[in-house]
Amino acid sequence: MRLRMPFRRGKTEFPSHLWTQCPNCGEMLFNKQLVRNLSVCTKCEHHFKLGARERIALIVDSDSFTERDATLVSGDPLGFTDSKAYPARIIESQTKTGERDAVITGDASLGGVPITLAVMNFAFMGGSMGGVVGEKITRAAEHALSARRPLIIVSASGGARMQEGTIALMQLAKTVAALTRLGDAGLLFLSVLTDPTTGGVLASFASLGDIILAEPGALIGFSGARVTSETIGEKLPMGFQRAEFLLERGFVDQVVPRAQLRDRLAFFVAACRLPVAELRWGL
Amino acid sequence: MQAVTSDGGVIIDPAALSERRGSPWDAVRLARDQRRPHSIELIGSVFDRFQELHGDRGYRDDPAVVCGIGELEGRAVVIVAQQKGASTDENIERNFGMSYPEGYRKAIRMYRLAERFRLPLITLIDTPGAYPGPEAEERGQGEAIAKSIQVMSVLRTPIIAVVIGEGGSGGALALGVGDVVLMLENAVYSVITPEGCAAILFRSAAEAERAAMAMRPSAPDLLALGIVDGLVPEPAGGAHTDHIVMSASLKRALVAQVERLDRVPLADLLSARYDRFRAMGVWVDPGAGALAERSRPWWRRMLNRARL
Numbered sequence: 001m002r003l004r005m006p007f008r009r010g011k012t013e014f015p016s017h018l019w020t021q022c023p024n025c026g027e028m029l030f031n032k033q034l035v036r037n038l039s040v041c042t043k044c045e046h047h048f049k050l051g052a053r054e055r056i057a058l059i060v061d062s063d064s065f066t067e068r069d070a071t072l073v074s075g076d077p078l079g080f081t082d083s084k085a086y087p088a089r090i091i092e093s094q095t096k097t098g099e100r101d102a103v104i105t106g107d108a109s110l111g112g113v114p115i116t117l118a119v120m121n122f123a124f125m126g127g128s129m130g131g132v133v134g135e136k137i138t139r140a141a142e143h144a145l146s147a148r149r150p151l152i153i154v155s156a157s158g159g160a161r162m163q164e165g166t167i168a169l170m171q172l173a174k175t176v177a178a179l180t181r182l183g184d185a186g187l188l189f190l191s192v193l194t195d196p197t198t199g200g201v202l203a204s205f206a207s208l209g210d211i212i213l214a215e216p217g218a219l220i221g222f223s224g225a226r227v228t229s230e231t232i233g234e235k236l237p238m239g240f241q242r243a244e245f246l247l248e249r250g251f252v253d254q255v256v257p258r259a260q261l262r263d264r265l266a267f268f269v270a271a272c273r274l275p276v277a278e279l280r281w282g283l
Numbered sequence: 284m285q286a287v288t289s290d291g292g293v294i295i296d297p298a299a300l301s302e303r304r305g306s307p308w309d310a311v312r313l314a315r316d317q318r319r320p321h322s323i324e325l326i327g328s329v330f331d332r333f334q335e336l337h338g339d340r341g342y343r344d345d346p347a348v349v350c351g352i353g354e355l356e357g358r359a360v361v362i363v364a365q366q367k368g369a370s371t372d373e374n375i376e377r378n379f380g381m382s383y384p385e386g387y388r389k390a391i392r393m394y395r396l397a398e399r400f401r402l403p404l405i406t407l408i409d410t411p412g413a414y415p416g417p418e419a420e421e422r423g424q425g426e427a428i429a430k431s432i433q434v435m436s437v438l439r440t441p442i443i444a445v446v447i448g449e450g451g452s453g454g455a456l457a458l459g460v461g462d463v464v465l466m467l468e469n470a471v472y473s474v475i476t477p478e479g480c481a482a483i484l485f486r487s488a489a490e491a492e493r494a495a496m497a498m499r500p501s502a503p504d505l506l507a508l509g510i511v512d513g514l515v516p517e518p519a520g521g522a523h524t525d526h527i528v529m530s531a532s533l534k535r536a537l538v539a540q541v542e543r544l545d546r547v548p549l550a551d552l553l554s555a556r557y558d559r560f561r562a563m564g565v566w567v568d569p570g571a572g573a574l575a576e577r578s579r580p581w582w583r584r585m586l587n588r589a590r591l
């Protein structure tokens with residue numbers, strides 16, 4: 001098992017325009033074929049990271065997605081600078097990804113059922129949660145509540161965005177409070193954990209789904225594997241903090257291969273609908 | 284709900300502090316000073332007849348979290364606190380204030396107890412962060428913190444959270460979802476330790492000082508940013524110079540806040556708590572202006588343009 005920082009991966013996974021080497025089995029995969037196979041290795045079924053737009057297309061009924069709050073962009077509350085100023089980092093990520101921040105939210109239908117959806121984008125600053133991600137997730141939950149729709153959140157994140165300091169930490173409380181209201185109103189929240197889901201995102205909304213699904217092999221943990229292994233001064237066992245490990249420990253409900261994700265979500269959304277009377281009378 | 288007032292000597296105006304501030308790194312070092320009064324000592328001098336309660340009823344009793352019931356000027360309250368040690372031995376026993384999932388699950392038990400008997404909940408935060416070891420991961424550190432935040436966010440009783448030393452990341456926020464969030468004047472509260480931030484963004488843990496400057500975790504900065512509602516004054520020179528004065532200052536602040544929150548109807552309390560955290564975060568929405576423009580009737584837009 002590789003023990004690298006989760007957010008430095010990705011980069012090496014798409015080295016060429018035509019071919020990609022599977023980081024798990026070493027197989028050279030023809031890119032077109034890889035895309036056709038939902039970015040899953042045809043030999044060993046390693047699940048590559050999937051972009052947020054591709055993920056949305058994979059999950060919802062075709063052409064049913066309407067984006068919400070698409071124009072929100074991050075502020076720079078602390079005037080944060082490391083090797084680069086935070087606003088410059090954001091612009092760099094925006095140019096690289098073509099997105100404004102690390103989550104896309106909106107309405108769609110899934111198997112004909114209206115849903116609200118939020119999909120995180122790991123390619124944007126490691127999917128980190130700052131003010132924009134917190135606000136958009138919160139708005140999605142509040143919208144799902146007022147429209148009485150189930151909410152699906154697909155997480156892919158290294159955690160809270162350090163460049164926004166303690167304000168980023170407060171996004172954990174903000175999103176959790178909104179999701180709790182959704183649950184108290186009897187509405188379904190499905191949480192999908194993809195590679196990687198760590199830190200403040202796992203320690204907030206991602207862990208609170210009524211049903212929690214994970215993708216095979218996804219890195220899921222509170223502390224980065226490097227920190228954890230440094231804490232005890234030894235290497236971690238094989239498969240530690242992987243989706244299958246969390247399933248065994250009782251922290252996710254199912255590990256679902258990407259090809260089955262859409263049908264599985266559609267099943268839960270259809271099965272856990274509110275009774276018609278409650279929908280009509282808002283009881 | 285009535286805003287936090289300066290009752291009980293709490294400082295609510297960041298400008299009042301500007302003259303006595305050190306650098307953010309000084310703040311971090313002061314907040315971690317082993318001579319500072321820690322939770323058990325503060326509990327002993329602030330509350331009467333404190334009875335500690337143990338265990339999460341699932342796995343074990345986590346010594347990094349100290350909880351129980353005590354009296355604050357005759358009023359029964361539930362106390363949940365993180366405990367660091369005053370010596371190396373005590374720190375090893377208390378795991379340096381870093382709790383395992385069972386510590387947060389014990390805290391959740393106490394939150395529910397406070398709710399059932401409508402006892403005010405007082406939390407004392409002092410941790411570098413949740414313990415990052417493999418057993419903590421195995422037992423669901425992320426889930427335990429998330430659940431703790433969730434239970435607090437809708438808990439039907441007043442909550443006062445106080446950062447007394449180091450408030451480190453999600454492990455601190457798990458005790459930090461309060462109606463009122465206070466900090467001792469020299470405490471810090473951050474999304475990650477300066478060392479952790481430095482290792483990731485500055486590529487070297489030795490750059491912790493620069494990371495602390497950039498993250499602005501000190502109490503006056505967080506008061507100015509609206510993350511915390513007020514600061515509890517420390518004796519000149521810092522809390523470690525006079526534990527008795529420090530405890531008296533904290534007690535005065537807590538008594539005033541409990542009295543104030545006791546007068547707020549529960550429904551108002553809960554909606555104000557939601558709004559408090561709902562308002563946090565900074566973003567710009569250039570599209571919102573354009574949308575508002577589009578939603579105005581065409582003739583009004585024409586009129587405006589004509590006026591220009």
Ligand SMILES: [Zn+2]
Nearest residue numbers: 022025041044
């Ligand atoms: Zn492969």
